Amino acid sequence: MRRKFYITTPIYYVNDVPHIGTAYCTIAADIIARYHRLLGEDVFFLTGTDENAIKVARAAQEHGKHPQEFVDELAQQFQDVWKAFNISYDDFIRTTQQRHRMAVVKFIEQITRHSPDVIYPSYYEGWYCVFEETFYTDEEIVDGKCPECGRQVQLVREPAFYFRLSSFSEKLLRFYEEHPEFLAPDFRGHEVISFVRSGLKDVAITRVSKWGIPFPISHPESEGHMVVYVWFDALVNYLSGIGYGSDEPEDVEKFNRYWPADLHLVGKDIYTRFHCTMWPAMLIAAGLELPRCVFGHGFWNIEGEKMSKSKGNVIEPVSLANEIVSRTGCTFDRAVDAIRYFLFREVSFGLDGDFQRANLYARFNSDLANDLGNLVQRVLVMVRRFIGGKVPPLSDACGELRGLLSELVPTITQAMDGYEFSQALSAIWEVVRSSNRFIERRAPWQLSKEGRRQELQDVLRELLDVLSSLAIMLSPFMPSTAFEIARQMGACHLFDGWRWEHILRFDKLPDGLSTSEPQVLFPKGEIVHAGASQSAQEGEVRKAACEGETTMGAQYITIDEFKRLDLRAVKVVHAEQIQGADKLLKLEVDMGTERRTVVAGIAQEFAPEELIGKTLVLVANLTPAKIRGVISQGMILAAGEDKPLALVTLDREVPPGTKIS
Ligand code: MSP
Numbered sequence: 001m002r003r004k005f006y007i008t009t010p011i012y013y014v015n016d017v018p019h020i021g022t023a024y025c026t027i028a029a030d031i032i033a034r035y036h037r038l039l040g041e042d043v044f045f046l047t048g049t050d051e052n053a054i055k056v057a058r059a060a061q062e063h064g065k066h067p068q069e070f071v072d073e074l075a076q077q078f079q080d081v082w083k084a085f086n087i088s089y090d091d092f093i094r095t096t097q098q099r100h101r102m103a104v105v106k107f108i109e110q111i112t113r114h115s116p117d118v119i120y121p122s123y124y125e126g127w128y129c130v131f132e133e134t135f136y137t138d139e140e141i142v143d144g145k146c147p148e149c150g151r152q153v154q155l156v157r158e159p160a161f162y163f164r165l166s167s168f169s170e171k172l173l174r175f176y177e178e179h180p181e182f183l184a185p186d187f188r189g190h191e192v193i194s195f196v197r198s199g200l201k202d203v204a205i206t207r208v209s210k211w212g213i214p215f216p217i218s219h220p221e222s223e224g225h226m227v228v229y230v231w232f233d234a235l236v237n238y239l240s241g242i243g244y245g246s247d248e249p250e251d252v253e254k255f256n257r258y259w260p261a262d263l264h265l266v267g268k269d270i271y272t273r274f275h276c277t278m279w280p281a282m283l284i285a286a287g288l289e290l291p292r293c294v295f296g297h298g299f300w301n302i303e304g305e306k307m308s309k310s311k312g313n314v315i316e317p318v319s320l321a322n323e324i325v326s327r328t329g330c331t332f333d334r335a336v337d338a339i340r341y342f343l344f345r346e347v348s349f350g351l352d353g354d355f356q357r358a359n360l361y362a363r364f365n366s367d368l369a370n371d372l373g374n375l376v377q378r379v380l381v382m383v384r385r386f387i388g389g390k391v392p393p394l395s396d397a398c399g400e401l402r403g404l405l406s407e408l409v410p411t412i413t414q415a416m417d418g419y420e421f422s423q424a425l426s427a428i429w430e431v432v433r434s435s436n437r438f439i440e441r442r443a444p445w446q447l448s449k450e451g452r453r454q455e456l457q458d459v460l461r462e463l464l465d466v467l468s469s470l471a472i473m474l475s476p477f478m479p480s481t482a483f484e485i486a487r488q489m490g491a492c493h494l495f496d497g498w499r500w501e502h503i504l505r506f507d508k509l510p511d512g513l514s515t516s517e518p519q520v521l522f523p524k525g526e527i528v529h530a531g532a533s534q535s536a537q538e539g540e541v542r543k544a545a546c547e548g549e550t551t552m553g554a555q556y557i558t559i560d561e562f563k564r565l566d567l568r569a570v571k572v573v574h575a576e577q578i579q580g581a582d583k584l585l586k587l588e589v590d591m592g593t594e595r596r597t598v599v600a601g602i603a604q605e606f607a608p609e610e611l612i613g614k615t616l617v618l619v620a621n622l623t624p625a626k627i628r629g630v631i632s633q634g635m636i637l638a639a640g641e642d643k644p645l646a647l648v649t650l651d652r653e654v655p656p657g658t659k660i661s
Helices: 020-038 054-062 067-084 098-114 165-178 186-197 230-235 249-258 268-286 317-328 332-346 357-387 400-417 421-442 444-449 453-474 479-488 559-563
Strands: 004-013 042-050 091-094 119-129 134-136 154-163 206-208 226-228 263-267 294-297 300-302 353-355 567-577 585-590 595-600 615-619 625-627 630-632
Touching: 004 020, 004 249, 020 042, 020 263, 020 294, 020 300, 020 317, 020 332, 042 067, 042 249, 054 067, 067 091, 067 317, 091 098, 098 119, 098 230, 098 268, 154 206, 154 226, 154 268, 165 186, 165 268, 186 268, 226 230, 230 268, 263 268, 268 294, 317 332, 317 357, 332 357, 332 421, 332 479, 357 421, 357 444, 357 453, 357 479, 357 625, 357 630, 400 421, 400 453, 421 444, 421 453, 444 453, 453 479, 595 630
Parallel strands: 004 042, 004 263, 042 091, 263 294, 300 353
Antiparallel strands: 119 134, 119 154, 206 226, 567 585, 567 615, 585 595, 625 630
């Protein structure tokens, strides 16, 4: 039987349109779902919208709309954006749908049957943040404000039903211990365990409100209109989205087939408390199996700041794609794939990231236009020009790139299995870059000129095979580009049949297949300036890369100008000489939340070995520049004018990433 794989995203509040943060989680789930489909598994991918929240009703009111009309419009907008971003979900659950409402009622009844005293009536008195939909204790609030969003909290006392979460600590701790794969990535697991160890408190699971799912049990001391607390309701979507709550045979079959979830993907904001504590406790109380894994990913900031409506820095995915189209001249689909690529290449999945337009365009130009786009274009142009646009026969003669692929595929597969997308993409790009170097070395134009036909055919066949393998490996990340590569090779009719296991099969393209007209995938775009020097951007390392623009004897700058510099303490984890450049070292530095590659012109004064482990100072917001083929993501500071005399270090240890001001 085919292995099943059930994956979910959080369901998003429809108080606002989708942004790059919600898109991030949804794209991640899409990458994983597509990868598991390529493995041949029976995948079910669920996403949806959380519509019963009081903040949703409030947003509707602000827009002068009835809540239902408002949520209908926004749920549609979410679906439109996901469509534009090629999100291959199997179902979209909305918590105002009847199927979900029925499931919540059934779930509560199931808990009361299976664990009779777990839900009990009482009174709730506590600090409530309407915006976060969360109650806080006296210790948690900060100066009368919500610890999450800083808004004023209200003291609320009302009849309520409680969920006896406090009685689940031991069971949860035992479960985590017996299922270490449940909490991912590892470092988030430690946080969950200490949260549960510190003691769990019972949770109020009703609210007095008109908007929401009516609580199915009546409170002995209240006739008020009680609805299910939005989190208790929302979590049940993972069940209702696959048929729980319905007696229809196909729903029952679907639920039995897919539950438990193999992966709940959520942001770190809703990881510990809701998905790793409350949700498994609710399932234990109902006597249902627990999910296999909850993965908590990091958050994106925007150009160094928290993304927020009040700061006006919220990025909407479709607007960003349109901006890329107008700046680079690529198609909308390529722009979408550029965003999908960037988000998962730039930052290790699980950690936080800082979204910088300059980095997006730098990667667009170097990784997508120069490396990938160029490779596809060159191969297909040469196939047309030198061998009549037909796939030449497979022969045993060559194998250099196939050998490289065989070496790298296990690494790529392992990275995909471990949700290490940045590592997977970096290994895939080794294939892309090696293929470009292979073209330079084997110079098919020369082979053609010298009439060495067999060699020419073998070289081009090998390159075509690599392109077809790249199409498979790229398809989870950049589905429309992967398809376009296959289409330009004349293989779009074969594409759907290709699986992950075919990456290393080199007979995917039939001999004699006619390739199509090559078209540019990623035209080189405009580079965005992030307040850094033009020369660095053009790929020239400054004399010593460490020199910078000094102000000695020059004009004064204001404190605000100085503040534009993002200076960070970074720890060198790797250093090596750049081949063919005797002044340049390539450094890999740990910046706390991410690793950066930096090119520094210090090779004549400092040996790579003496740098490893040192804490240096990095100008972290310098526009990335490509220097000798390496993208340098910042500049190391040093003393000295013509050459670096000493590196800037700190007088005591601080954690990597610490800001210097
Ligand atoms: N409705 C709840 C989830 C209920 S799930 C049973 C909710 N919704 S939300 O609209 O606020 O979306 C939360 C999710 O959006 C986060 O967990 C995260 O996955 C994603 N993100 C929101 N902002 C983000 C960033 N700035 N960066 C990355 N992801 C972000 O909470």
